[in-house]
Amino acid sequence: xxxxxxxSLARILxxxxxxxxxxxxxxxxxxxxxVFLVPYAVVGxxxxxxxxxxxxxxxxxxxxxxxSLATIGAFCLSEYQEAVAVMLFYQVGELFxxxxxxxxxxxxxxxxxxxxxxxxxxxxxxAVTVSPEEVEVGETLLIKPGEKIPLDSVITKGTTTVNTAxxxxxxxxxxxxxxxxxxxxxxxxxxxxxxxVTSLFAESTVSRILELVENASEKKAKSEAFITRFxxxxxxxxxxxxxxxxVLPPLFTDQPFTEWLSRALTFLVISCPCALVxxxxxxxxxxxxxxxxxxxxxxxxxxxxxxxxxDTVVFDKTGTLTKGTFTVSAVHSDVISxxxxxxxxxxxxxxxxxxxxxxxxQAHSGHIDKSRITEIHERAGLGIExxxxxxxxxxxxxxxMDTVGAQWHPCHEPGTTVHxxxxxxxxxxxxxxxxxxxxxxEAISDLKAVGVxxxxxxxxxxxxxxEAVGKTLGLDxxxxxxxxxxxxxxxxxxxxxxxxxxxxAFVGDGxxxxxxxxxxxxxxxxxxLGSDAAIEAADIVLMDDKPSKLARTVRISRKTMRIxxxxxxxxxxxxxxxxxxGALGIANMWLAVFADVGVMVLAILNSIRTLNxxx
Amino acid sequence: MxxxxxxxxxxxxxxxxxxECAINKLDDVKHASVSFLxxxxxxxxxxxxxxxxxxxxxxxxxxxxxxxxxxx
Numbered sequence: 001x002x003x004x005x006x007x008s009l010a011r012i013l014x015x016x017x018x019x020x021x022x023x024x025x026x027x028x029x030x031x032x033x034x035v036f037l038v039p040y041a042v043v044g045x046x047x048x049x050x051x052x053x054x055x056x057x058x059x060x061x062x063x064x065x066x067x068s069l070a071t072i073g074a075f076c077l078s079e080y081q082e083a084v085a086v087m088l089f090y091q092v093g094e095l096f097x098x099x100x101x102x103x104x105x106x107x108x109x110x111x112x113x114x115x116x117x118x119x120x121x122x123x124x125x126x127a128v129t130v131s132p133e134e135v136e137v138g139e140t141l142l143i144k145p146g147e148k149i150p151l152d153s154v155i156t157k158g159t160t161t162v163n164t165a166x167x168x169x170x171x172x173x174x175x176x177x178x179x180x181x182x183x184x185x186x187x188x189x190x191x192x193x194x195x196x197v198t199s200l201f202a203e204s205t206v207s208r209i210l211e212l213v214e215n216a217s218e219k220k221a222k223s224e225a226f227i228t229r230f231x232x233x234x235x236x237x238x239x240x241x242x243x244x245x246x247v248l249p250p251l252f253t254d255q256p257f258t259e260w261l262s263r264a265l266t267f268l269v270i271s272c273p274c275a276l277v278x279x280x281x282x283x284x285x286x287x288x289x290x291x292x293x294x295x296x297x298x299x300x301x302x303x304x305x306x307x308x309x310x311d312t313v314v315f316d317k318t319g320t321l322t323k324g325t326f327t328v329s330a331v332h333s334d335v336i337s338x339x340x341x342x343x344x345x346x347x348x349x350x351x352x353x354x355x356x357x358x359x360x361x362q363a364h365s366g367h368i369d370k371s372r373i374t375e376i377h378e379r380a381g382l383g384i385e386x387x388x389x390x391x392x393x394x395x396x397x398x399x400x401m402d403t404v405g406a407q408w409h410p411c412h413e414p415g416t417t418v419h420x421x422x423x424x425x426x427x428x429x430x431x432x433x434x435x436x437x438x439x440x441x442e443a444i445s446d447l448k449a450v451g452v453x454x455x456x457x458x459x460x461x462x463x464x465x466x467e468a469v470g471k472t473l474g475l476d477x478x479x480x481x482x483x484x485x486x487x488x489x490x491x492x493x494x495x496x497x498x499x500x501x502x503x504x505a506f507v508g509d510g511x512x513x514x515x516x517x518x519x520x521x522x523x524x525x526x527x528x529l530g531s532d533a534a535i536e537a538a539d540i541v542l543m544d545d546k547p548s549k550l551a552r553t554v555r556i557s558r559k560t561m562r563i564x565x566x567x568x569x570x571x572x573x574x575x576x577x578x579x580x581x582g583a584l585g586i587a588n589m590w591l592a593v594f595a596d597v598g599v600m601v602l603a604i605l606n607s608i609r610t611l612n613x614x615x
Numbered sequence: 616m617x618x619x620x621x622x623x624x625x626x627x628x629x630x631x632x633x634x635e636c637a638i639n640k641l642d643d644v645k646h647a648s649v650s651f652l653x654x655x656x657x658x659x660x661x662x663x664x665x666x667x668x669x670x671x672x673x674x675x676x677x678x679x680x681x682x683x684x685x686x687x
Contacts, residue, residue, distance in 0.1 A: 050681075053681055057677075057678045057679075057681070059678070063627070097628075101651075105652060214653055214655070217650040217652055218648045218650060228635075231629055231632060272629065274627065274628060278651070281628070281651060282652060285652045
């Protein structure tokens with residue numbers, strides 16, 4: 001608790017004791033009033049003071065003023081206990097709100113505990129500890145085990161393992177050595193390293209992420225805007241109703257004015273919309289916090305709200321559902337054994353820098369004897385021609401085979417096919433394809449489980465590759481051979497065909513799909529760790545490469561929305577019931593203040609549950 | 616231009632909403648947002664966020680919630 005909260009608590013306790021004492025004292029008349037005024041003043045002087053000051057500013061429907069009016073009215077009706085109790089519970093509610101909000105603010109700050117406090121820099125051969133803001137690009141950092149990496153940098157000396165758990169929510173130590181880049185906010189685990197700073201603190205990954213999270217509450221969800229608007233009309237309406245209730249019935253009936261005034265005061269007690277106004281943004285705040293705990297950054301409450309209504313999820317293929325790295329997926333040999341075929345191919349491709357060549361070489365398990373090659377030519381756009389063990393080996397596409405008249409045939413497996421011929425005779429082929437991410441199938445089935453109706457994949461690859469991936473993952477639709485602007489068109493037609501009030505999310509790697517990301521209702525970029533472009537372009541950012549986080553995020557959004565709705569319905573219902581009972585004279589001020597403070601406490605406690613929505 | 620300011624002693628959520636509403640009514644402000652939870656005010660304007668404008672904003676805020684201070 002802060003000093004202010006402690007002082008408020010002390011006042012509440014003293015006032016409570018004085019209230020009980022005043023109750024027990026057998027006093028009558030003016031003395032009784034005076035005795036009750038003591039706890040009233042102790043607990044409510046600031047409310048009274050504020051209401052006077054705000055009246056001077058023309059703020060009539062100010063909650064302080066309404067509370068003052070209600071309690072002073074109660075004093076006038078000789079309802080002394082009620083007057084003090086209303087003020088007392090009002091203050092209890094305010095204190096609770098302040099403590100609860102402060103607590104959840106802190107726990108979210110703890111979730112995002114990635115801000116480095118200091119950086120150790122080598123200046124003139126001496127290690128100096130400074131604040132990260134003071135470090136210039138090009139300076140050398142000294143990072144010890146257990147320390148946070150303060151700025152984005154590149155290792156110049158030493159090897160270590162780092163953990164990016166604070167950023168991605170996934171504890172996966174990664175080995176790093178000289179010339180590997182380090183992301184600020186991750187933790188150095190094992191070795192002492194020196195690293196050259198590559199960006200200023202203000203532009204570093206950690207600053208960008210913190211800025212993004214801190215600005216998230218700026219974009220308000222529809223339900224939040226609704227509550228704010230509602231709050232604006234609620235108070236004036238209740239106050240006007242209270243005035244009418246106090247004035248009209250006594251005019252037209254012969255019932256006493258005091259009875260109706262007392263009922264009107266009950267109205268004033270519940271005229272503050274605080275429970276709603278606090279609990280709704282607090283729920284979103286908690287939901288966004290819970291998502292950041294699993295490494296998903298949401299740029300605004302509106303996106304969290306939209307995500308809960310997601311109906312269509314569109315994926316980019318390469319880098320999103322697949323790893324974007326190629327591996328040998330099949331070896332089909334016609335003449336020799338598959339091992340021999342791979343061996344010949346690997347030897348032929350060993351000097352090539354082409355990505356396909358590299359993965360054939362990687363697939364070869366044994367040692368590659370480079371001395372077997374006597375001659376080698378790269379045939380641009382076709383493949384490679386090499387003389388190995390005295391034989392002329394061709395490795396490449398069908399056109400290359402045609403140049404020597406080798407009898408090649410296409411492969412039924414999807415992917416890129418490398419055909420191999422020796423001295424003009426066809427030997428077989430190797431299929432290279434992009435591998436599907438381990439959790440991609442799970443990601444799709446989980447999305448289905450949370451109620452996403454349509455999953456679509458867009459890709460620039462050919463139909464065969466696209467359909468194969470689509471089938472393995474269980475996607476509903478696959479659109480192949482799309483140029484970047486075709487992807488925008490595809491998303492637009494999907495947007496047009498989705499049911500109203502639902503949302504379409506596009507998931508990409510954020511590198512060259514910025515137009516699509518911005519066109520979709522929710523643009524989601526993944527693998528954003530270290531990619532500034534992705535963080536800029538997307539509405540939701542998955543810090544690591546795991547598409548399976550999507551369904552978890554949808555679940556968080558649903559839970560958040562459920563809590564928001566519960567709070568709205570529950571608070572409105574209780575207020576409405578108390579208003580009706582108050583008008584009928586059944587509910588008195590005691591009940592009204594209990595209902596008002598109680599609803600707020602319950603709504604806030606309910607909101608805080610969103611913080612644990614990730615489980 | 617967009618600028619963010621910290622707020623001190625912003626005690627009630629309803630006041631935050633009222634402040635936001637009042638600031639948005641100012642002529643030079645394109646969009647303003649007051650977050651009760653992060654205790655921050657974000658002001659977006661076409662031109663620069665001038666000291667003059669900030670004075671105006673501080674004035675309307677004082678009217679709604681005199682306890683709250685904008686840290687410039």
